Amino acid sequence: MRKVYSKIESISGNVITVTAEGVNYNDLAVVTSAHGESLANVIRMNGESVSLQVFSGGRGVSTGDEVRFLGHPMQVSFSENLLGRIFTGSGIPRDNGPALTDNMIEIGGPSVNPAKRIIPRNMIRTGIPMIDVFNSLVESQKLPIFSVSGEPYNELLARIAMQAEVDMIILGGMGLKYDDYLYFKETLEEGGAMSRTIFFVHTAADPIVECLLVPDMSLAVAERFALEGKKVLVLLTDMTNFADAMKEIAITMEQVPSNRGYPGDLYSQLASRYEKAVDFEGAGSITILAVTTMPGDDVTHPVPDNTGYITEGQYYLRNGRIEPFGSLSRLKQMVNKDSREDHRALMDGMIKLYAAYKESLEKKSMGFRMSEWDDKLLKYGDLFENQMMDLSVNISLEEALNSGWKILADSFTPEETGLRTELINSFWPKERILEKESN
């Protein structure tokens, strides 16, 4: 029988301090107060004084409440029974289903040995041309979706959850608006994808410490499923809320803040979550897509900035479209060489021309006379935006590539595209060549 401590010496925010012995760093405890029980974990020890963060928050905890240490770190149940279920950040069911307590596994486990990793090689097709053609998503990749509040990022995530070619989805919601949580639930239920999905959801009204647990819970479960051979896609929304929760705890703990109040280990903390993305040789894989809202549309804000250095590229969501500039999938080179021979060249060529279009557009808006070349670019830009960038376009990669050639042929002569001659010979739409000859 473990000892129960009934004297809490200080309560500051969500952090309480008790005098206890025989406790280990990171251990879990149960705090029993008038409002019910809550879990807490050890975050600092100094002599016999032990500081814990209370998952359900410090509010209502009294100095006379009981603290019982469990002698192990945070755990989550793992089995097939998790599928189709919805949990809170501390693993309590949200969907009125039974609590799961069998086969408990620890969260936040050690990282994968780099020598055991393999080179990513499989594309995850999504049916969204701006992803499949221009920035392919690759199994075991970690990618954030940088976005401003108000952009349809949750809609995009839901669409990816429905369409992505994976075995299962784990959705981790942090600081989610209740409406958004219901939106995800309903969309996936209607689309029949619920049975391959697990939710760990912290809504904006829930205690802040639970927000910190969501990524670890989601990823610990994902890791086990991946080891059993499943291709898992983890969707996290929104990582900025996660970072803000970390900031809140760090300030309560009187840590020296480094940049705009965030703790100095923000990078390492984010990295230890994102780096869980992996492709296990001979087993499954974890792929992570995480929404990161940029406060004030500022990519240099510490959260998107640190994220960008960790992840393998990023998608920018702006004006309801995935922006071709700035958006980058670093791993696309691994897969787009095998998809179709024109994939790479077409991708680069179209982006370069789109960049030129933007310049012409700027000139036009300043009232300059448009040259013939500018007019061609303007036409191209319009076609590109409507037939490629629009998020409602839902076509396979091959269809999208063909559509790309068509857009080019509608706007330019072959040598204006800057593409290599062999490719133009084999892919330039045949009817255009005939038209040209008959002229």
Added chain:
Amino acid sequence: MAKNVGKIVGINGNMVSVETDGQVSLNEVGYILVGEQKLKAEVIRITGKRLELQVFEATSGIGIGNTVELTGDLLTVELGPGLLTQIYDGLQNPLPELAEQCGFFLQRGIYLSALPRKTEWDFTPSVIIGDTVTNGDALGTVPEGKFDHRIMVPFGLKGNYRVKEIKSPGKYTVDTEMAVVEDENGKTHSLSMMFNWPVKRAITSYAERLKPVKPMISKIRIVDTFLPVSLGGTYCIPGPFGAGKTVLQQVTSKHAEVDIVIIAACGERAGEVVETLKEFPELIDPQTGKSLMERTIIICNTSSMPVAAREASVYTAVTLAEYYRQMGLNILLLADSTSRWAQAMREMSGRLEEIPGEEAFPAYLESVIASFYERAGLVRLRTGEFGSVTIGGTVSPAGGNFEEPVTQATLKVVGAFHGLSRERSDARKYPAIHPLESWSKYSSIIDSNKVEYARDVLFRGNEVGQMMKVVGEEGTSIDDFLIYLKADFLDYVYLQQNSFDPVDAAVSVERQEYLFDILLDVLSGKFNLETKSDARQFFNRLRQSFLDFNGSEWQSDDFKKLEKNILEMINDKKIGKLEDTGIFQKV
């Protein structure tokens, strides 16, 4: 040394507080006992009986009162034959062997020997009994890949020693006693093929340090021609995320003309290291015809691995580089990224509650960065041979803003600055090194007057480009417009390079010189182009042919055909030379 023990009295993240009665030194290594496990840690502050240690592992499960064994030794690495081809973590644990023991995950508290103990090396002595030797002198050699690995007198042995015993030629393992030497006081020392050296102390067993002069060929056009790096020099690559820092380093590590490449992946993505890990053994080193891995050591402490070991990893890497420099070799150390290392320092500084400097980095940031880069250099060994360590470090500035402390501290001490620009990478112009903002203090492979001329064209082209944004194309004279097109052309076909094209990825010095001459001919030429649309068309066509030309094998039939085509195209429109070309014509 007698072991000193202490007890844990506090834990805060990856820092523990320990109380001990014995003697302790700063930076000595201690082991925390947690159940069956021993976790490595380093003393970073001593106040009376209380010590602060940074733990190189996850601290979960450590309790108050746990025992800490203090070893009395500083953090060291093992030096000896067998380092090449290895993949280590920041503390020199071989990762593949670790994977064999523990499977997919890194288990804490497991430390393996860095050098394989079972391998037998073919030893040839180079001293005889009675010879006098000192630190850094060779006792003999063993073949390691294509190199003769020198078995040296440990760098810590100061003064002169007389060889009393030396093993005859034959096969031995690294821990066999190879020689016995006697110092001036008659005390004998037993020497094997390996010894330990503290990572934070530079190896200085050479005659003198020299100024770097010879260029290090990277086969990247913009680097070799415009922003060169010398053997023994230092350079940094700051850039916002996604600008291609790591790709640039990967390309350099493949093609650079040096003897050994050491890659320190410090706090960066594991996936990127894996590319190197899996690719290198398959790639053939054009210089030797053997696997590229035979000239490579990888030190890998990726972002999710413990933070304290990240700091150690750059020192481990530079120590290994210095060790091989003692054998008269040229070593290139690529550190990616030094910002992560600086952040590791910041995290520890925060836990120690030191007074923070700018952006909460510790006040000693600059001096630590400077002393790291100063470990690079070209040296003359006591044997008269030359060896060099070149250091290239990437910097990941917060928000891509070069004004931040780590970039600024680095710029003070390096010899070349390859600044990557978001603008260029967004426009898919790779490598995204900004040609006008970057600088280098080393000398180029191409005559400096010619390079200056080309740089001038770039500069003026950029000015015209800026002006055109305001006055439009119609407000620009045809002469200015031509300069703009020439600069754009130079950028497109020379500064940009396709690292995924087998031919274009690595361009020899010979080819760079050749190409640059054709290019100068265009840049300095006067052209018969009346209208802007003619001019644009001409340069578009020329660019197109040049791109095909860049992708053709050096001196192949295709190459000659394309070259002929290009020269005809130029001569068709060219009607002379511009007047301002005198500078490089004199040479």
